[in-house]
Amino acid sequence: MQLALFTIFGLLAVVAAINMLAQKHPINSALSLVVVMMSLAVLYFSLGAEFLAAAQVVVYSGAVMVLFVFVIMLLNAGEEEQTEGSRVAAIAGFPGAAAVLCLLTFLFLREKKNLGYVHAGAALSGVISNITEISHQLFTSLLLPFEVTSILVLVAILGAVVLARKEL
Amino acid sequence: MVPVSYYLILAAILFTIGMASFLVKRNVISVFMSIELMLNAVNLTFVAFSHMWHQVSGQIFVFFVMVVAAAEAAVGLAIIIALFRARQTLSIDQVDLMKN
Numbered sequence: 095m096q097l098a099l100f101t102i103f104g105l106l107a108v109v110a111a112i113n114m115l116a117q118k119h120p121i122n123s124a125l126s127l128v129v130v131m132m133s134l135a136v137l138y139f140s141l142g143a144e145f146l147a148a149a150q151v152v153v154y155s156g157a158v159m160v161l162f163v164f165v166i167m168l169l170n171a172g173e174e175e176q177t178e179g180s181r182v183a184a185i186a187g188f189p190g191a192a193a194v195l196c197l198l199t200f201l202f203l204r205e206k207k208n209l210g211y212v213h214a215g216a217a218l219s220g221v222i223s224n225i226t227e228i229s230h231q232l233f234t235s236l237l238l239p240f241e242v243t244s245i246l247v248l249v250a251i252l253g254a255v256v257l258a259r260k261e262l
Numbered sequence: 263m264v265p266v267s268y269y270l271i272l273a274a275i276l277f278t279i280g281m282a283s284f285l286v287k288r289n290v291i292s293v294f295m296s297i298e299l300m301l302n303a304v305n306l307t308f309v310a311f312s313h314m315w316h317q318v319s320g321q322i323f324v325f326f327v328m329v330v331a332a333a334e335a336a337v338g339l340a341i342i343i344a345l346f347r348a349r350q351t352l353s354i355d356q357v358d359l360m361k362n
Contacts, residue, residue: 111276111279114295130276145321145325158335162291165342198274202270203267205267209314210266210314211265212265246333247329247332250333250336253337253340
């Protein structure tokens with residue numbers, strides 16, 4: 095069951111990511127990215143992170159991607175014109191990326207036994223619920239970082255408003 | 263039962279696709295979206311390790327990454343709008359103010 099879930103949504107995520115890479119128009123890329131994020135939310139759920147699955151759907155697919163689509167439509171972005179990229183990227187970038195991928199895959203497969211297996215359902219031992227534990231940590235030992243994020247978001251909103259004004 | 267390493271490999275694949283997209287794309291918004299894809303891939307490794315160690319700290323890290331990514335998206339898109347107003351283009355080849 096879990097393997098089927100992982101296979102279906104993992105493949106969906108990879109296919110949508112490749113589609114995002116292949117599409118010329120930014121709006122098609124954005125819609126593919128929404129599919130990637132939704133399938134990642136399902137994978138989070140299968141890993142026992144219910145809160146993050148919900149937050150992924152709400153924050154990423156809901157807020158961030160809507161913002162992206164809004165900006166693409168606001169700026170009336172057309173298809174990107176094909177130009178030559180940087181030469182360093184062409185020569186070193188893709189072989190380097192492929193090498194990193196191969197190395198990571200090799201390492202993870204070699205350490206497969208030590209890394210263990212994913213069991214469906216309860217992930218954390220000795221806690222009532224995942225969300226209870228997260229909120230407990232967030233409001234006791236990590237209260238200061240949590241409050242700092244609120245300042246961060248506030249500053250980001252103000253910065254966005256100032257930057258996007260008509261008369262800059 | 264799925265090995266944790268499969269989730270890590272999936273995250274590595276997504277990260278590599280995001281990196282390749284970052285290098286290939288010539289549109290500022292597309293480049294920005296590939297950054298989001300890379301952030302998501304890293305989030306998946308955090309959740310997988312959090313599941314593996316039965317610790318909640320990885321999930322809290324993902325929460326903070328999400329908050330920072332949302333803030334970054336707001337500011338970055340505002341910068342893109344300001345850039346488009348000034349230059350009338352979204353191509354990163356024509357935005358080389360800092361070059362030379």
